[in-house]
Amino acid sequence: MFITDIRKEFYDVVTNQRVALLVAADIDAVCACKILQVLFHCDQVQYTLVPVAGWQDLSTAFLEHKEQFQYFVLLNCGANVDLLEMLQPDDDSVFFICDTHRPVDVVNVYNDSQIKLLIKQDDDLGVPSYDEIFRDDEEDGDSGNESDEGSEPSGKRRRFEEGAVERRIERQRAKREWEGRRREILFDYEQYEYHGTSAAMMLFELAWVLTKDTKDMLWWAVIGLTDQWVHDKITHMKYVTDVATMQRHVSRHNHRNEDEENSLSIDCMRISFEYDLRLTLYQHWSLYESICNSCYTSCHFKLWTLNGQKKLQEFLADMGLPLKQVRQKFHSMDMAIKGNLRDVIEESSNKYGMKDIRVQTFGVHFGFKNRFLASDMVHATAALLESTEKDDSASDNFLKALDSLSRGNLDRLHLGIDLAKKKLMAIQQTVASCICTNLIVSQGPFLYCYLMEGTPDVKLFSKPMALILLCKYLLKAFVHSTRNKRCKLLPLVMAAPKDVEKGSVIVVGIPPESETSDKKNFFGRAFEKAAESTSSRTLHDHFDTSSKIDLSSSNAALQTLRPSLRQTLGGGLLFISSAASVLEALSFCFVISCLNRFFVCCWRM
């Protein structure tokens, strides 16, 4: 059931209890976890934090801790499956789920006792009503009784039975109709997956209601929101709306009478609203590198071609920025140039067709040296969370990422920034090589690309978030570089080797690139159906459904998957295009959004 008063129904309930926190491995969850930890520290709520990377981890963690804990808080996991069936808990276990994955499973919505959802009800949910899905079956009992009594016929009963048989047939027909409708409703409800309001923002609101919110918590909420935007999980409209909400909080926190006599110390944290450039990590890199490695600019200039490089030089010349300055580290650039850099870049980029080079975001500033934008922090923490250094397990990485968000661990944050730079460069190089060698093939209703094992930096792409980022950039680059109008509207499925020894492969799928997307992804269902039809054993491990792991390293097995996927998607297309005009249907179902649930398929050779 949905919680209406988060303070009374969630916080006051857990305040005097011991809680187990099960946190998924994405940035939003990590930020939400930090906020909740600080609140628990304030009120001395004893808790145990366990990072979980997928459904198996979640089940294991639950089994280990179910004896000792009655209350479980799940962050960014658990809303989109029938949790009670999966975990089989005792009757007194209570789950508080704060999850951005949608659609919320109907059993979770209508369970009153054990599942409490920390989700706003007006969050665009569209949950079907109770009567459409659940139905108390009394008729079965009646017909059962009658058939029992029918073994001892008497005259009166025989007459009664005939009428009863008719009634039973009528009831069964009605029931079949109802079940048919129910299947349709559930199919519509569950076919697309998307994301709702950030978990970090929900928990920040809880902190605000308790008047225990601090600037640190506000900053973490901002990072959680920015993570959703960077990884393309929410629409631009929603992002702008949420930014406005956060902006109100930011101005509330900044409302101090600061003047010459009472100025705050330079070490205090200051969060400010910025209308800043969309160049990733540009303040920690050189401007040139940042332009070359940001998806937006790289795709618009087509920097993998010679022409593109020339255009970039023209662009820089147009702005009057000398190459020597631009290739220098940003904080060593000339002050005169840095002064109105944003406006100059915006003006020039308008001429080159990049209308949204600037985006609304937030920045933080503490100490003399430390300035970060929210997107910088997201990239740094994501790089730490998915770092592929040896000997680092997933939970080690999770804890490192958790640490990096505290202001005292700046060295970890800088390490994260370095890793993020490497990751971005690897992504751009891979995109360039894929486009230049035409690795993207059209498979009918979708585009397909397979990264061979020998590709440089392919280890980085064995992790889901990095692979999705690569997939997104690749699709954007492809759309900008191809002339085929039809291909521009297709979704992209991408495969990369996950584990060289076991021979497993990770496959992800994203919807097509479009301006007006509502970020809904249907690949979860498509992968499920495809796996069923090829009878391959799939390990659906990740909480998002668009990636799956395929254990056969040979292309042959992937080949068998592709036709079945084609069939499924083709079938999906057919179903939808019958509903309305083809274009409308296409733009409705093919919207950009990243994976919501990862399906991990394991095939044996």
Place this chain on the structure above:
Amino acid sequence: MFCEKAIELIRELHRMSDGQLPAFNEDGLRQVLQEMEALYDQNQSDVNEAKAEGRSDLIASIKLRHCCLLRNQRCVTAYLYDRLLRIRALRWEYGSVLPANVRFHMCAEEVQWFSQYKKSLASFMRSLGGGEGLDITQDMKPPKSLYIEVRCLKDHGEFEIDDGTVILLKKNSQHFLPRWKCEQLIRQGVLEHVMS
């Protein structure tokens, strides 16, 4: 040269300046005591000779040996005393049950001394607070809060806290627990205090 074995003993302790207890060097001690015995015997015979025959040229060597004897005595007592101080610190560090590898390094008398020290500390602690007792080995530094956040560095299994609830300490899980229960495990290296 005389007194070298005694300096060896001191150097051994000096090498482990961070409070660790090296193994009890029984051999070294025995050698020093043998040297002292030898010196003493020689001195005794020389003194008798000097007294009997009035040889005053032996007085210098007698004095030398006497100085060596005194030096050996000082070194040996310093060695034993320093070890006792380290053992005393162990009680405050590890609690009343010492880990096996540390106990292995102590000789029998030291073990006896340790148990007597434990007893007297316990009776002192019991007598504090008007007969109620107070554990003064807890909270060596003034604590900032009742509960602290700890991270588990290795699998330790189940851990029971005061109200009977059991916590599973698995690698890489974080817990928010009462400070006094965690201190022992932090010292042993199973948990790590996370400061944010």
